[in-house]
Amino acid sequence: MLSDPDIERAASQLADYRTNNALPDILDKYSALLEGYRRLKSDYEEERDAREKYKQMARGQERNPFVLVLVDGDGYVFHESLLSKGADGGSHAAQLLHESIKASLQLKGLEHCQVMVRIYANLAGLSKTLHKVGLAGTERRSLAPFVASFNRSYGLAEFVDAGDLKENADFKLRAMMNLWAENTQCKHIYFAACHDVGYISDLVPYMGNYGRFTLINTPGVKFHDEFTKLDLGIEELPGVFRAASGGAPTWSLGDQAPTRTDGQKAVCRFHSSGRCKYGKACKNLHIEDATNSKATWRSTTNDPQSAAGGSLQEPRRRTPPLFNMRSDVATDFMNGYSAHATSLLAGLDVLALPKKGNIPEGQVAVNKNGFRLDPYIPPSGLEILSRLKAHISRQRVCNNFHLNGFCEAGDHCGYDHGPLEEGFKQALESLARSMPCGKRGACRNAACTCGHVCQNGDCKHRGGNGYCKLSPQSHSEELAVARYVPATNDPPHNRQSSSARASTAASTTDEDDVPTMTTRAALGEEEEQGISSRKSSGKLIELDSIKSTMST
Known part of the structure; x- marks a missing residue:
């Protein structure tokens, strides 16, 4: 049996144990830890579901x-x-x-x-x-x-x-x-x-x-x-919306002569040029030229007799200006014969040209008259034009190598054969096609990079302001493909020999100190009168023609 001191010592130990017992604290902390874990798991699952929904939405x-x-x-x-x-x-x-x-x-x-x-x-x-x-x-x-x-x-x-x-x-x-x-x-x-x-x-x-x-x-x-x-x-977007000549007088639709109705007289086509032989006895209307036409319309409007007789009247309400037109086309419209302008425009449907991938290898496309047709070139924007000019200002490029994949001069060529940026090749081809081929529609060389038909959306022959070097026949031929004929291996028929073309450059510049653009494509026709030109080893190309060509 324990002695009293042993009993007291045991009682003291029991009291100390009860005082220092940490188990309840441990159990309480463990319970709190489980509760926190449950909350974190719930938050994680919600975040995971939200993330999955976001991924699905992003994929959609x-x-x-x-x-x-x-x-x-x-x-x-x-x-x-x-x-x-x-x-x-x-x-x-x-x-x-x-x-x-x-x-x-x-x-x-x-x-x-x-x-x-x-x-x-x-x-x-x-x-x-x-x-x-x-x-x-x-x-x-x-x-x-x-x-x-x-x-x-x-x-x-x-x-x-x-x-x-x-x-x-x-x-x-x-x-x-x-x-x-x-x-x-x-x-x-x-x-x-x-x-x-x-x-x-x-x-x-x-x-x-x-x-x-x-x-x-x-x-x-x-x-x-x-x-x-x-x-x-x-x-x-060249060629899509109506483009007007920057230097031509503005033609507002509110200032033009209205078109005639069935009860009105036709407009004499010869009066404006002074070639009407009937004079006042002419059964058709005599309309003044474009410079005096506005006054003529107003005078006829104020004249009750002329109004009753079916003469042209000014519209009751002025229509806001819609677009501008070249003066020659506008004159045609005001003289009553817009067919001349619209026939030229209708014949220039470049979308009818064949796609490059549709032309069989070793053949060229021709229309029903046997006239050579070029593959359709999608328009290039002004941004790519600016970048191309900057590139050429540093290093002139070789047309033959980049457009045909080979160059006659080989390693002796003085022009760049290095890779071009994306989009440059298309713009370069547009520029090359602005140079007329000497053989025109008779050309059968599949490697010819010169132009045979006009693809310039701002060409002056279709009411625009862009200068075009191609011949009139290149603007009047139908652009629909009639058949494909075998191509020849003859060298491009320009006014320079192959060796001359390998060493001759046609440079482009303008008044705004634009970087020089050099192309090995030779010009096949002389500059038209009134266009600034110069002859050296090549010919000067107007920048406006390049801009309009490359953006078409």
């Missing part, structure tokens, strides 16, 4: 990327060469617009994106305006066949009639831009409404967002200076 947004092309159709009017074709012109307009945007996307690294086009316009008002210049019929919505063909040609292209009320097109355009501007599936927006400063406030939030917005400029309308302050990309 990247699945169908697209770019949006917004066009105010009341200000940006399609080219006459397209409008004059009626329903067929609608499909060609959609195709040309689509190819121009695709060419621009290649430079932005967005060639994988689809192109969604939305054009909004007052169709009735636009039809009426274009009817006055002979580009539309007399019906209230005479452009309807053109629009229907445009909409059928490409699933994501829509030409929408916004209605007759004022600002309807503006309202629709703003709504579409605000809807897609922050959408991640929409990778880029091309904005073609820079004739109206009312859109400035809508674009201000995106100022400086060069990678998101591109403004479309066209010489046919005034590009307001306020848009340049937005620090956004600016590009042109």
Whole structure:
């Protein structure tokens, strides 16, 4: 049996154990740890689910990327060469617009994106305006066949009639831009409404967002200076919208003579040139030339007798300027015979040219007259032109090597055979095709890099301002392929020999101190009168012709 001291010692130990027992604390901490773990697990599962949903959403947004092309159709009017074709012109307009945007996307690294086009316009008002210049019929919505063909040609292209009320097109355009501007599936927006400063406030939030917005400029309308302050990309789409001569007088639709109706007299074609032999006895109307025509229309409007007799009257309401025209084409329209201008435009359907991949190897394409046809070259933008000029200012390039894959001079060639940036080859081919081939349509050399037919969208022969070196026959031939004929291995027939071409350069420059651009393609025809030229080892090419050619 324990002694009393042992009992006291045991009791003291028991008291100490009860005082220092940590097990309850350990159990409480363990319980709290389990509760914290449960909360962390719940948060983790929620975060994991949210992450998975985000990944699925991101995959969905990247699945169908697209770019949006917004066009105010009341200000940006399609080219006459397209409008004059009626329903067929609608499909060609959609195709040309689509190819121009695709060419621009290649430079932005967005060639994988689809192109969604939305054009909004007052169709009735636009039809009426274009009817006055002979580009539309007399019906209230005479452009309807053109629009229907445009909409059928490409699933994501829509030409929408916004209605007759004022600002309807503006309202629709703003709504579409605000809807897609922050959408991640929409990778880029091309904005073609820079004739109206009312859109400035809508674009201000995106100022400086060069990678998101591109403004479309066209010489046919005034590009307001306020848009340049937005620090956004600016590009042109040559050949798509109406382009006007920079130096030609502006022709406003509100100042022109209205077209005649069935009850009015025809316009005498010979009076303006002083060749009408009937004088006042002529049964047709005698209209003054373009410089005096406005006064003539106003005088006939104020004359009740002339108005009753069916003479031309000024419209009741002045229509805002829609586009400019070259003075010679405008004169044709005002003298009542627009067929001359439209026939030239209709014959220059470059979209009918064969695609390079469709031409069989060892053959060349010809039309029904046996005239040599070049492969279609998609238009190149001004951005690629600037980069190409900068490249050539450092090192001149060899056309034969880059376009045909070989060079007769080989290692002795004085021009660059190094790789070109993406897009340069297409622009270089456009430049080479602006040089006429000496054999013209009779050329059968598949390796010939010179031009046989005109593909310049701003060519002076189709109402533009670009200088073109190709012969008149190159502008009048049909561009539809009739057949493919065997090619020859003859050297290109220019006015220089092969050895001369290997050592001869044609340089390009302009007034703005543009870097020299050298091409080994030789010129086949002399410069036209009035064009600055100079002869040395090559010939001087006007920069305007290069710009218009390379952007076509």
